[in-house]
Amino acid sequence: xxxxxxxxxxxxxxxxxxxxxxxxxxxxxxxxxxxxxxxxxxxxxxxxxxxxxxxxxxxxxxxxxxxxxxxxxxxxxxxxxxxxxxxxxxxxxxxxxxxxxxxxxxxxxxxxxxxxxxxxxxxxxxxxxxxxxxxxxxxxxxxxxxxxxxxxxxxxxxxxxxxxxxxxxxxxxxxxxxxxxxxxxxxxxxxxxxxxxxxxxxxxxxxxxxxxxxxxxxxxxxxxxxxxxxxxxxxxxxxxxxxxxxxxxxxxxxxxxxxxxxxxxxxxxxxxxxxxxxxxxxxxxx
Numbered sequence: 001x002x003x004x005x006x007x008x009x010x011x012x013x014x015x016x017x018x019x020x021x022x023x024x025x026x027x028x029x030x031x032x033x034x035x036x037x038x039x040x041x042x043x044x045x046x047x048x049x050x051x052x053x054x055x056x057x058x059x060x061x062x063x064x065x066x067x068x069x070x071x072x073x074x075x076x077x078x079x080x081x082x083x084x085x086x087x088x089x090x091x092x093x094x095x096x097x098x099x100x101x102x103x104x105x106x107x108x109x110x111x112x113x114x115x116x117x118x119x120x121x122x123x124x125x126x127x128x129x130x131x132x133x134x135x136x137x138x139x140x141x142x143x144x145x146x147x148x149x150x151x152x153x154x155x156x157x158x159x160x161x162x163x164x165x166x167x168x169x170x171x172x173x174x175x176x177x178x179x180x181x182x183x184x185x186x187x188x189x190x191x192x193x194x195x196x197x198x199x200x201x202x203x204x205x206x207x208x209x210x211x212x213x214x215x216x217x218x219x220x221x222x223x224x225x226x227x228x229x230x231x232x233x234x235x236x237x238x239x240x241x242x243x244x245x246x247x248x249x250x251x252x253x254x255x256x257x258x259x260x261x262x263x264x265x266x267x268x269x270x271x272x273x274x275x276x277x278x279x280x281x282x283x284x285x286x
Contacts (some may be wrong), residue, residue: 005047009098010037010054011036011038012057014034015034015060016033017030017031017034021072026111029106030103031103031104031116032073032076032101032103032104033102034083034099035100035101036063036087036097037099038055038097039094039096039098040094041053041093041095042054042093055087055094075189076122076123077124077126077186077188079101080099081133084097084128084133088129095129096128096129098125098128100124102123105117105120120141122139123137125138125284127284132281133184134282136179139199140176142175143174143175144203145171145173146204147170148170149171150169150170150171150207150209151208152166152209153166170258171208171211171238172238173211174237175236177232178232178233179229179230179231179233180229180280180284181228182228182229191226191228195229195232198226199222202217211238211266215234215236215269222272230273230274231271231272231274235268237267238266238267238268242259242261243258
């Protein structure tokens with residue numbers, strides 16, 4: 001039996017970048033968390049400590065900052081593509097570069113004043129190899145809630161089932177979603193906003209008999225409205241809300257007073273895809 005080195009990569013994780021664009025009297029602000037990972041002919045450094053093919057991770061960090069100055073930083077997909085293509089082009093030993101970006105939004109308060117938005121984080125994962133380019137956009141931590149228009153009944157029951165059936169319940173979740181683009185030249189800002197609008201619109205307008213049904217509705221709406229997308233993966237934790245028993249106080253609780261549960265929670269995951277879409281060229285997970 002032989003023991004061999006399997007797939008591997010290395011890079012610089014979570015380089016924090018804030019770029020101020022001083023264009024006239026109204027400034028722009030971009031807030032990124034950038035991670036770079038390279039893979040390729042890197043066996044020597046693992047096997048013998050030969051670092052002749054290793055680009056220092058500190059250099060990757062410096063490249064992020066230099067590129068932000070030289071090229072600016074706008075849409076995270078465009079900046080990730082710029083970085084990934086640079087590493088593959090300039091490093092002969094590198095076969096693939098993966099650049100992941102978390103983008104934190106700030107709302108404008110004035111020409112040079114901003115307030116950080118905390119409702120969700122925009123995400124991007126770009127993988128560039130010598131054969132293909134893949135762009136995945138996404139969102140994490142998008143909290144949504146319907147106070148009604150949700151039921152859950154008719155489920156399997158066994159000796160351990162205590163959950164009562166419901167025909168009127170709160171449905172709440174914190175959406176983590178990623179969607180894969182068909183090309184690498186989309187209008188990134190418009191595409192992201194369109195996907196976000198489609199997801200939230202489907203959540204609002206779907207009468208839900210299960211969170212699984214809502215997931216499929218959200219994914220279907222995104223792909224229907226955004227022809228530039230191949231598939232979408234969603235993870236929807238079920239943020240349970242439990243009715244408070246007010247009977248000890250002589251009060252009736254008509255679906256008005258709830259306890260917001262923390263954990264454990266149900267977790268619903270699924271992929272919605274076009275049946276004619278080409279397969280992904282690189283791994284991508286939630």
